[in-house]
Amino acid sequence: MCGALGTWHTAGMTTAQGARARARAEITAAIKEAARRQLADEGAAKLSLRAVAREVGMVSSAVYRYFPSRDELLTELIIDAYDSLGEAAEQARDTAEDATPLARWTAVCEAARSWALAHPHEYALIYGSPVPGYSAPQTTVRAAARVGLALIGIVGDAREGTGLALPTLPAELRPEAERMAADFAPGLPVEAVPAMAAAWAQLFGLIGFEVFGQFHRVVEDREPFFRHAVRELARSVGIEE
Amino acid sequence: MCGALGTWHTAGMTTAQGARARARAEITAAIKEAARRQLADEGAAKLSLRAVAREVGMVSSAVYRYFPSRDELLTELIIDAYDSLGEAAEQARDTAEDATPLARWTAVCEAARSWALAHPHEYALIYGSPVPGYSAPQTTVRAAARVGLALIGIVGDAREGTGLALPTLPAELRPEAERMAADFAPGLPVEAVPAMAAAWAQLFGLIGFEVFGQFHRVVEDREPFFRHAVRELARSVGIEE
DNA sequence: GGAAAAATGAGAGCGGCGCTCTTGCTATGG
DNA sequence: CCATAGCAAGAGCGCCGCTCTCATTTTTCC
Missing domain, CATH: 1.10.357.10 (Tetracycline Repressor, domain 2)
Incomplete structure (x- = not known):
């Protein structure tokens, strides 16, 4: 039923998929940036996911959508x-x-x-x-x-x-x-x-x-x-x- | 039955103050030994006062009678x-x-x-x-x-x-x-x-x-x-x- | 267009941490 | 013999990493 044209490139494809993906990239970057700041300020031992979450205005559990663990975050840093x-x-x-x-x-x-x-x-x-x-x-x-x-x-x-x-x-x-x-x-x-x-x-x-x-x-x-x-x-x- | 004043040559104690002081020294040593074991096993990051206390059969707050903080313990190590x-x-x-x-x-x-x-x-x-x-x-x-x-x-x-x-x-x-x-x-x-x-x-x-x-x-x-x-x-x- | 599926964020909660404070108890020493 | 100082225990505070559930968006696919 949907026209042949519609299947692939639906109207908002770039915006649609791109929007979500870009939001994700931005949030990921914001988390990393906050983490980097904490690392530079206090050192790796004091870097805490919860503090990072606080700084980017998220609840701590939400950060786990972007990094599977504190150590993974550290690895990226x-x-x-x-x-x-x-x-x-x-x-x-x-x-x-x-x-x-x-x-x-x-x-x-x-x-x-x-x-x-x-x-x-x-x-x-x-x-x-x-x-x-x-x-x-x-x-x-x-x-x-x-x-x-x-x-x-x-x-x-x-x-x-x-x-x-x-x-x-x-x-x-x-x-x-x-x-x-x-x-x-x-x-x-x-x-x-x-x-x-x-x-x-x-x-x-x-x-x-x-x-x-x-x-x-x-x-x-x-x-x-x-x-x-x-x-x-x-x-x-x-x-x- | 606080025996007569002669208490402190009965059990082979060498000195008066020595009894309490020696106990203290022994417990201090036991704490350090447990800490050293944990350090060797898991590294400094995982060394926890609570775990040390558990290993020597104390409650964690008691350890603070012997070391004022985790970092002081680490310094000795x-x-x-x-x-x-x-x-x-x-x-x-x-x-x-x-x-x-x-x-x-x-x-x-x-x-x-x-x-x-x-x-x-x-x-x-x-x-x-x-x-x-x-x-x-x-x-x-x-x-x-x-x-x-x-x-x-x-x-x-x-x-x-x-x-x-x-x-x-x-x-x-x-x-x-x-x-x-x-x-x-x-x-x-x-x-x-x-x-x-x-x-x-x-x-x-x-x-x-x-x-x-x-x-x-x-x-x-x-x-x-x-x-x-x-x-x-x-x-x-x-x-x- | 609308239903199913996936992604996201919030909240509550678990166990563990360092550390403090209060409470009984006991050995010490005047 | 009694006042005291040292000590262990317990409860508790605020933090941590991490998990699970639940409601709310998107996104995907028919």
């Missing part, structure tokens, strides 16, 4: 944090595009540090203790890799210029180094790959100690200290001055 | 964790007393790593995100310093043997390096001090990435990787093979 940090790092890399490898390496490291100091709670969320049981599914890995990949890219470029000067690997480490190189750093000489992974972790060791207060009354003038450490880190992956 | 880790590190250092500086350096680093892998939740408590507002008062600093001091000691010894080969410091870092040296590494040449502080943070960067799963699907064969990284770390503070 984790991914956002990784992306925010990754973007800061990539932007620093691109801004220093024409500089020397050492300058670009330093720029990326300092961007990561600045981001962490500006967003300590987000930093804690991604590089501190895993919050619940934990919640790092496959979804987060891509976002999590961005800083590391930015650094790998710089080392790769440096290698094209001057050859990297690196110590030979111990035999016990060679197979693993080759696997790692094949998996995520195909452009790099095999000797550089474990050094890269170590430098990646060590960079966040330096940043984490500063953000979490471990350097309190130990290292006070932290910027020159960090710069120096990062320069040595560059040397350890074969970037020469 | 933090100190214990620092001490446990510090003791593991010092023991490794002392066991390798007659070995080369590099071997001793490696022993301490590997002891720290092993402790962290064996006690991930305790590790998260002390090197992960600060838990509440946070709670690192003056009480914790001494315990927190033990691993760092063990490493400083090794570098100091190495310096007495062969001279350390270290790059000169940038001028901007020199004053801070001299202050740091005066404050907590008086036996070390000034060039080694920032390198030491950096190596300290970087060591826990490596360990933290492993404990918190950041190396998942990135570094798989982690022992040789760690050994290699730690050897390079030793080089960075001037310990030669």
Whole structure:
């Protein structure tokens, strides 16, 4: 009975389906925004679904239509944090595009540090203790890799210029180094790959100690200290001055 | 039947006040032990005073006679964790007393790593995100310093043997390096001090990435990787093979 | 166009949490 | 021997995550 025309594209289709979907997207975004604000203000431990609901003017049970649990909400914030940090790092890399490898390496490291100091709670969320049981599914890995990949890219470029000067690997480490190189750093000489992974972790060791207060009354003038450490880190992956 | 005044040598009590005080000490210890068990099992986030009270057979409000708040309890566990880790590190250092500086350096680093892998939740408590507002008062600093001091000691010894080969410091870092040296590494040449502080943070960067799963699907064969990284770390503070 | 189905939001409620306050009791110490 | 200080228990406050039910919209499909 309904005309042939009516079946698919009924009059209000875009408005109809779109309206509902868009409302949902907007509310989801509002919830995330409120959650992000709470996270930045008070930290992950104090982030509560009920408070978020209050802030967006909902009753708490309604939020569960949008996020199945508090931890799922947190997971989304984790991914956002990784992306925010990754973007800061990539932007620093691109801004220093024409500089020397050492300058670009330093720029990326300092961007990561600045981001962490500006967003300590987000930093804690991604590089501190895993919050619940934990919640790092496959979804987060891509976002999590961005800083590391930015650094790998710089080392790769440096290698094209001057050859990297690196110590030979111990035999016990060679197979693993080759696997790692094949998996995520195909452009790099095999000797550089474990050094890269170590430098990646060590960079966040330096940043984490500063953000979490471990350097309190130990290292006070932290910027020159960090710069120096990062320069040595560059040397350890074969970037020469 | 409050017996005569002789009450307190009947049951083998050593001191008068000792009876009540000892009971208090025992209960305090029992509470801490239960808390430690919960921490190891479930992590700091799930540690609840009520659950601890249940485990020691008390009502929750009674626990507040012994610890003024959950965070105070956690703070004590933090100190214990620092001490446990510090003791593991010092023991490794002392066991390798007659070995080369590099071997001793490696022993301490590997002891720290092993402790962290064996006690991930305790590790998260002390090197992960600060838990509440946070709670690192003056009480914790001494315990927190033990691993760092063990490493400083090794570098100091190495310096007495062969001279350390270290790059000169940038001028901007020199004053801070001299202050740091005066404050907590008086036996070390000034060039080694920032390198030491950096190596300290970087060591826990490596360990933290492993404990918190950041190396998942990135570094798989982690022992040789760690050994290699730690050897390079030793080089960075001037310990030669 | 109208009925069936799906989505949404409110409300009440469950069990658990940290923490406080009051109430009896008992060991302690003048 | 009695006043007191320390202690355990209980009730209770306000918060939390999460579930379930119920009424009210849309949306979908015939």
